[in-house]
Amino acid sequence: xxxxxxxxxxxxxxxxxxxxxxxxxxxxxxxxxxxxxxxxxxxxxxxxxxxxxxxxxxxxxxxxxxxxxxxxxxxxxxxxxxxxxxxxxxxxxxxxxxxxxxxxxxxxxxxxxxxxxxxxxxxxxxxxxxxxxxxxxxxxxxxxxxxxxxxxxxxxxxxxxxxxxxxxxxxxxxxxxxxxxxxxxxxxxxxxxxxxxxxxxxxxxxxxxxxxxxxxxxxxxxxxxxxxxxxxxxxxxxxxxxxxxxxxxxxxxxxxxxxxxxxxxxxxxxxxxxxxxxxxxxxxxxxxxxxx
Amino acid sequence: xxxxxxxxxxxxxxxxxxxxxxxxxxxxxxxxxxxxxxxxxxxxxxxxxxxxxxxxxxxxxxxxxxxxxxxxxxxxxxxxxxxxxxxxxxxxxxxxxxxxxxxxxxxxxxxxxxxxxxxxxxxxxxxxxxxxxxxxxxxxxxxxxxxxxxxxxxxxxxxxxxxxxxxxxxxxxxxxxxxxxxxxxxxxxxxxxxxxxxxxxxxxxxxxxxxxxxxxxxxxxxxxxxxxxxxxxxxxxxxxxxxxxxxxxxxxxxxxxxxxxxxxxxxxxxxxxxxxxxxxxxxxxxxxxxxxxxxxxxxxxxxxxxxxxxxxxxxxxxxxxxxxxxxxxxxxxxxxxxxxxxxxxxxxxxxxxxxxxxxxxxxxxxxxxxxxxxxxxxxxxxxxxxxxxxxxxxxxxx
Amino acid sequence: xxxxxxxxxxxxxxxxxxxxxxxxxxxxxxxxxxxxxxxxxxxxxxxxxxxxxxxxxxxxxxxxxxxxxxxxxxxxxxxxxxxxxxxxxxxxxxxxxxxxxxxxxx
Numbered sequence: 001x002x003x004x005x006x007x008x009x010x011x012x013x014x015x016x017x018x019x020x021x022x023x024x025x026x027x028x029x030x031x032x033x034x035x036x037x038x039x040x041x042x043x044x045x046x047x048x049x050x051x052x053x054x055x056x057x058x059x060x061x062x063x064x065x066x067x068x069x070x071x072x073x074x075x076x077x078x079x080x081x082x083x084x085x086x087x088x089x090x091x092x093x094x095x096x097x098x099x100x101x102x103x104x105x106x107x108x109x110x111x112x113x114x115x116x117x118x119x120x121x122x123x124x125x126x127x128x129x130x131x132x133x134x135x136x137x138x139x140x141x142x143x144x145x146x147x148x149x150x151x152x153x154x155x156x157x158x159x160x161x162x163x164x165x166x167x168x169x170x171x172x173x174x175x176x177x178x179x180x181x182x183x184x185x186x187x188x189x190x191x192x193x194x195x196x197x198x199x200x201x202x203x204x205x206x207x208x209x210x211x212x213x214x215x216x217x218x219x220x221x222x223x224x225x226x227x228x229x230x231x232x233x234x235x236x237x238x239x240x241x242x243x244x245x246x247x248x249x250x251x252x253x254x255x256x257x258x259x260x261x262x263x264x265x266x267x268x269x270x271x272x273x274x275x276x277x278x279x280x281x282x283x284x285x286x287x288x289x290x291x292x
Numbered sequence: 293x294x295x296x297x298x299x300x301x302x303x304x305x306x307x308x309x310x311x312x313x314x315x316x317x318x319x320x321x322x323x324x325x326x327x328x329x330x331x332x333x334x335x336x337x338x339x340x341x342x343x344x345x346x347x348x349x350x351x352x353x354x355x356x357x358x359x360x361x362x363x364x365x366x367x368x369x370x371x372x373x374x375x376x377x378x379x380x381x382x383x384x385x386x387x388x389x390x391x392x393x394x395x396x397x398x399x400x401x402x403x404x405x406x407x408x409x410x411x412x413x414x415x416x417x418x419x420x421x422x423x424x425x426x427x428x429x430x431x432x433x434x435x436x437x438x439x440x441x442x443x444x445x446x447x448x449x450x451x452x453x454x455x456x457x458x459x460x461x462x463x464x465x466x467x468x469x470x471x472x473x474x475x476x477x478x479x480x481x482x483x484x485x486x487x488x489x490x491x492x493x494x495x496x497x498x499x500x501x502x503x504x505x506x507x508x509x510x511x512x513x514x515x516x517x518x519x520x521x522x523x524x525x526x527x528x529x530x531x532x533x534x535x536x537x538x539x540x541x542x543x544x545x546x547x548x549x550x551x552x553x554x555x556x557x558x559x560x561x562x563x564x565x566x567x568x569x570x571x572x573x574x575x576x577x578x579x580x581x582x583x584x585x586x587x588x589x590x591x592x593x594x595x596x597x598x599x600x601x602x603x604x605x606x607x608x609x610x611x612x613x614x615x616x617x618x619x620x621x622x623x624x625x626x627x628x629x630x631x632x633x634x635x636x637x638x639x640x641x642x643x644x645x646x647x648x649x650x651x652x653x654x655x656x657x658x659x660x661x662x663x664x665x666x667x668x669x670x671x672x673x674x675x676x677x678x679x680x681x682x683x684x685x686x687x688x689x690x
Numbered sequence: 691x692x693x694x695x696x697x698x699x700x701x702x703x704x705x706x707x708x709x710x711x712x713x714x715x716x717x718x719x720x721x722x723x724x725x726x727x728x729x730x731x732x733x734x735x736x737x738x739x740x741x742x743x744x745x746x747x748x749x750x751x752x753x754x755x756x757x758x759x760x761x762x763x764x765x766x767x768x769x770x771x772x773x774x775x776x777x778x779x780x781x782x783x784x785x786x787x788x789x790x791x792x793x794x795x796x
Binding site for chain 1: 312319350396397399401403405406407408409411412415416417418419420422423426432435436450474482484486487489491492495497498499500501502503504506507508509510512514515517518519520524525527563566567570575590610615618619621622625626628629642643644647648658661662664665666668669672
């Protein structure tokens with residue numbers, strides 16, 4: 001309702017009758033969103049409060065001031081810095097290498113005919129919907145026989161492999177829409193086929209690469225099941241598993257302010273990404289990825 | 293050239309044999325096999341690129357073989373393969389007629405597709421097949437080599453289906469699928485219809501409702517558990533207190549499942565809403581215009597036009613929902629972080645506990661865990677096939 | 691350019707060979723020995739780009755695979771030296787292709 005009163009200042013010509021018929025719709029949506037907002041704001045406020053304040057339920061009053069030290073405690077004492085660094089490492093290397101594997105494959109799959117083309121395309125689509133539970137046991141066996149390798153490397157490689165089918169399938173459509181004349185022109189100028197790809201075609205699909213990289217980043221940042229199996233030790237855990245460990249140790253530490261600070265730290269990177277790129281993300285969800 | 297080729301084929305094989313004799317077969321042996329194979333290929337096809345790959349693979353042997361003798365052999369084979377590479381290149385230069393005009397394209401296709409194909413084989417094909425086989429065998433631990441497996445027939449399936457917790461987990465999953473599915477898809481459809489009905493701030497609302505999907509689900513679950521459902525200061529109990537009700541312990545055994553389902557639905561709705569929205573936006577606008585001229589109300593339009601034409605999208609959503617519930621794990625783990633509780637157990641959780649038992653007295657049973665995986669995959673496949681049979685795609689589909 | 695690249699790569703690989711004797715790390719000795727060998731080869735057969743390609747590939751592999759067995763100091767030293775080897779190989783290649791427009795293989 002509050003929203004309705006503000007409307008005239010935004011736009012003058014409002015069909016009040018039409019708006020009135022949509023009132024139930026507005027109310028339903030607003031209830032949902034107010035709930036989400038209240039919930040997030042409370043967590044944010046709690047991350048600046050002391051544990052007794054949280055327990056009494058008055059986090060919005062800040063009676064003892066704003067406690068930034070919660071963040072310091074979470075960041076250093078509760079190891080969030082390490083988890084955060086790990087996740088950043090996995091996400092960034094994962095995104096880069098996934099693109100380096102997927103983009104060339106997607107390019108040749110969509111533009112050249114060769115023997116296994118159809119088979120590989122179909123297997124990629126099947127692989128996209130193979131649940132992680134079907135593959136973790138043998139992969140665990142493989143990696144266990146290779147205990148010398150640093151665990152971070154193993155988990156990064158797994159994350160890369162895990163994102164490849166989705167990324168390749170996502171990019172197929174985009175390469176298909178490019179005109180054949182680019183390659184012909186490049187061939188006339190004496191550019192090798194591989195050079196044509198890296199110098200001309202790769203930059204041309206940049207928007208799609210950005211979208212799929214955002215999804216890969218979110219996917220790796222939020223990965224939990226695989227991380228719990230392959231990267232659960234404190235040294236190498238990403239933020240998801242790290243947060244679980246913090247929650248489990250809450251019984252002993254009892255620092256609720258720091259817990260909520262840790263939640264905010266974990267939540268912030270993807271949230272910020274979403275604030276700036278929500279249009280692109282939403283277009284990506286409904287556009288490329290869902291077919292399959 | 294023949295001499296260099298023979299040496300660079302034999303040396304890695306020798307290293308392989310010695311490694312196997314002294315240290316047993318392991319992942320360290322793979323580069324040796326690959327190096328020998330590529331040396332053969334490089335010699336046979338006279339391919340300079342193949343020869344370069346041979347050098348790199350031979351070098352990889354030195355990195356990985358862990359006995360001094362075999363490592364030295366690896367070094368020697370690396371050196372030999374460098375000479376092989378040079379002689380192959382010289383041969384190429386001496387025989388320009390071998391150059392295929394399409395060779396560059398061919399090489400590019402192979403080079404570009406190979407990493408992706410290897411990913412598929414290593415990460416998907418091999419594990420899926422091995423999981424399938426594992427479900428019929430008894431093995432001392434997950435990492436046991438195939439030679440230590442003993443055939444168990446359908447015993448593992450019998451075992452999991454006679455397990456109380458697995459049956460309970462299937463019941464929970466069914467409940468999530470059915471109750472959760474109805475609520476989620478109904479809410480998603482409702483929001484989608486509201487948002488496409490010409491509402492203001494559509495983009496903002498859409499983004500806000502989808503938001504829980506992009507943030508870490510662990511953070512989201514922590515927020516729900518530590519705040520919304522908290523008994524002392526939680527949001528729900530504060531509201532109940534405001535209306536002078538008696539606070540409820542939301543995380544008690546009998547409420548826990550519904551608390552979990554509620555918070556899961558909150559996060560999931562946005563995604564299905566987006567898919568419904570894209571389905572609705574594909575319905576031609578003139579259908580609605582014609583209906584409005586004929587005097588159909590909004591509700592009538594929804595039932596007569598929108599729902600029937602959303603069949604295809606609904607199918608997509610149902611398939612995703614099925615996959616989502618079959619692989620449901622995170623929220624269960626967050627709601628019973630230390631010990632698995634029967635009230636929120638799901639099959640993946642059962643699988644995890646069977647394969648990686650956290651308590652000392654339980655023995656890991658990889659075969660049973662694999663059987664759980666297979667059962668889940670069969671469920672997903674069955675639902676997918678049934679869905680395809682029941683709901684025929686219409687002309688307008690996503 | 692070519693000579694500078696050669697000297698950089700050679701010095702870096704010899705240095706890494708030397709530091710793998712303190713303490714004696716058998717595999718490192720072998721690996722760096724091969725890098726030295728490749729450096730010399732790429733000088734002798736300067737028209738072959740593929741040798742420098744191999745040199746770069748092997749330096750990267752050395753870095754990745756030996757990284758886990760080293761102390762922090764070793765990791766830092768190795769990273770610097772291997773990067774120097776790679777840079778040297780690239781310099782050799784660019785020096786050569788600017789002079790003779792030699793084949794350019796990836």
